[in-house]
Amino acid sequence: MTKNIQFIPGSDACIEGALYAGCDFFAGYPITPSSEVAEGLAAELPKRGGKFIQMEDEIASMACVIGAALAGKKVMTATSGPGFSLKQEGIGYACMTETPCVIANIQRGGPSTGNPTHVAQGDTMQARWGSHGDHSIIAMTASNLQDIFKITVEAFNLAEQYRTPVILMFDEATQHLREKVIIPEPGEIEVIDRIRTKIPVGEQYYPYRTDENGQRPMSDFGAGHRFHVTGLHHNLLGFPDVSPENVNALIHHLVEKIDNKANELARYKEYYMDDADYVIVAYGTTTRSAIQAAEDYRNQLGVKVGVLELQTVWPFADDIVREKCANTKAVIVAEMNMGQIVNEVRRVVTQPEKVFFSNRVDNQIIKPGDIKAALKMITGKGV
Amino acid sequence: MSDTQIDIKKYLRTQFFPQMWCPGCGHGTVMGALLRAIGDLGLDNDDVSVISGIGCSSRISGYLDFNTAHTMHGRALPTATGVKLANPNLKVIVPFGDGDSTAIGGNHLIHACRRNIDITAIVMNNRIYGMTGGQYSPMSGPGVKASTAPYGVPDRAFDLMELVKGAGATFVARTTVYHAKEAQNTIKKAIEHKGFSVVEILSQCPTQFGRKNKTGEAPQMMEWYKDNTVPMGSKKLEENPDLIQRGIFVDEQVPEYCEVYQANVIDKVMKKG
Numbered sequence: 001m002t003k004n005i006q007f008i009p010g011s012d013a014c015i016e017g018a019l020y021a022g023c024d025f026f027a028g029y030p031i032t033p034s035s036e037v038a039e040g041l042a043a044e045l046p047k048r049g050g051k052f053i054q055m056e057d058e059i060a061s062m063a064c065v066i067g068a069a070l071a072g073k074k075v076m077t078a079t080s081g082p083g084f085s086l087k088q089e090g091i092g093y094a095c096m097t098e099t100p101c102v103i104a105n106i107q108r109g110g111p112s113t114g115n116p117t118h119v120a121q122g123d124t125m126q127a128r129w130g131s132h133g134d135h136s137i138i139a140m141t142a143s144n145l146q147d148i149f150k151i152t153v154e155a156f157n158l159a160e161q162y163r164t165p166v167i168l169m170f171d172e173a174t175q176h177l178r179e180k181v182i183i184p185e186p187g188e189i190e191v192i193d194r195i196r197t198k199i200p201v202g203e204q205y206y207p208y209r210t211d212e213n214g215q216r217p218m219s220d221f222g223a224g225h226r227f228h229v230t231g232l233h234h235n236l237l238g239f240p241d242v243s244p245e246n247v248n249a250l251i252h253h254l255v256e257k258i259d260n261k262a263n264e265l266a267r268y269k270e271y272y273m274d275d276a277d278y279v280i281v282a283y284g285t286t287t288r289s290a291i292q293a294a295e296d297y298r299n300q301l302g303v304k305v306g307v308l309e310l311q312t313v314w315p316f317a318d319d320i321v322r323e324k325c326a327n328t329k330a331v332i333v334a335e336m337n338m339g340q341i342v343n344e345v346r347r348v349v350t351q352p353e354k355v356f357f358s359n360r361v362d363n364q365i366i367k368p369g370d371i372k373a374a375l376k377m378i379t380g381k382g383v
Numbered sequence: 384m385s386d387t388q389i390d391i392k393k394y395l396r397t398q399f400f401p402q403m404w405c406p407g408c409g410h411g412t413v414m415g416a417l418l419r420a421i422g423d424l425g426l427d428n429d430d431v432s433v434i435s436g437i438g439c440s441s442r443i444s445g446y447l448d449f450n451t452a453h454t455m456h457g458r459a460l461p462t463a464t465g466v467k468l469a470n471p472n473l474k475v476i477v478p479f480g481d482g483d484s485t486a487i488g489g490n491h492l493i494h495a496c497r498r499n500i501d502i503t504a505i506v507m508n509n510r511i512y513g514m515t516g517g518q519y520s521p522m523s524g525p526g527v528k529a530s531t532a533p534y535g536v537p538d539r540a541f542d543l544m545e546l547v548k549g550a551g552a553t554f555v556a557r558t559t560v561y562h563a564k565e566a567q568n569t570i571k572k573a574i575e576h577k578g579f580s581v582v583e584i585l586s587q588c589p590t591q592f593g594r595k596n597k598t599g600e601a602p603q604m605m606e607w608y609k610d611n612t613v614p615m616g617s618k619k620l621e622e623n624p625d626l627i628q629r630g631i632f633v634d635e636q637v638p639e640y641c642e643v644y645q646a647n648v649i650d651k652v653m654k655k656g
Binding site for chain 1: 396399428429432434444445448449450451452453454455457458460461462463464465466467468469470472473490491494644648649651652653
């Protein structure tokens, strides 16, 4: 069988991943540089009987996908910068109501309108803490287009499995880059569908009760199990309950169902890590330059530099990062912001003083030379 | 079907009673009218989905035995749009307050009107933010006393009927809780209507609006609705055009959003493929 090989931009890799995962509903509002995701799904979803709606704003788009998810659809929205800020209340509502949804945030420069057409990674902390109150979140990213495809499929799988919003933290550079992408045959990558309740219609269904498999099976509005959904603190039936013991149990559940699985949820890649004396921690586009810097140091100077690429950004993979950075002389965190993941790395490694930072916040991607400049300062050798 | 034959208890989650509304609140009357309308139409509990926002009125969803969602302040309509578009077989009803619908959710209201999606919006208008302590709403009107307007509201009020007519709603009606039977029949017609329908129901808030504005207790407030509202085209209105009109302002058939999307988008591309 001939492989489905395409030469496409990152936005299309994300679209292909969403379709492969079974996304059948998209609501969105145009914003650069995410709009191509909406445009592509507006064309592709109806061909499969799926639905696309352009809403009146970002807030409406987030609410709309939540409504469609409650009625049984596999849903997605996409946005950038200011739009991501506007969606935060809805993301919190989806966390609280345990409604599966995927939010692609194609990052641009900020704060405010910032720079809509250039790259940045300034939303890393907003993805984690943008919504108010205690909750956890899953946020993922990728540095090449084949991985954008794969991570998008995984985002849908994890959203359904964990009943949570999953945020895709792609960036402008990979969004507009074109690369070869092999679209797998159906079945090559696992697709996880919503876990629906086996409780017969007519019997009491608890939308928020954990079953023996550790899951909370869902029902769809209209499927015969009538239930209530509220953003208020609620009990296992979904009705408001603000008693201290109930609120405590609910918040612990929302946080721990994700944070306790940090190691299982961690998707990461290693490049030249087996014998690395120095580690560059990177994610998204930044990884590409990190790999080049590592190769140049190895090939030209024989200095053993490795790269740890984080594909799951949240929950932060404390154990994995600690272990991978344990026996190294120094760690460089490369990111296109004023320091977000670098503080997480400092938090988890045994020697925070050996963690260095390489960044750019000038609309330009981090180049191999930027990271090599940091390596030169640390190793005393330059290429 | 007469009232006596409609058992509205089958639509209620009676385990959550007594409800949390203040004594004298008009919202219970709206809830009764809504459920009698649903009963009149012979709808099954599984046919209906009720999506509300935030505030006193929006707590109604928790008391109703349908698939229900109590969503974010102002965001009931876009959430309901997602539910309806995902499952067009459901009768989707959005009961919400005047602030939820016309202030924080005003943008969503006008676009739901324009889109003409088959949702019934019931605006429970008490001209005040009750749950947060009596602040003014876009429907309070000049001079009304509120906790954020101790010297009287400076802003002009929306006329909701004109607003939604202008935005393209295809069924537009106003009634009051004093006219409970009329409210029931109006809601029934709104649910039957294929397209976006808006029913404004004037509903008294003696606790927040009444107390601050010295309008008396609930019975006096309901009598005010009796004395100050008139059916459209009535003789009383001719004599006093300042009275508030009740009735159906718009009832027209325009292609409905979900049907248009199915026919003009999905069916078209799937045939082409």
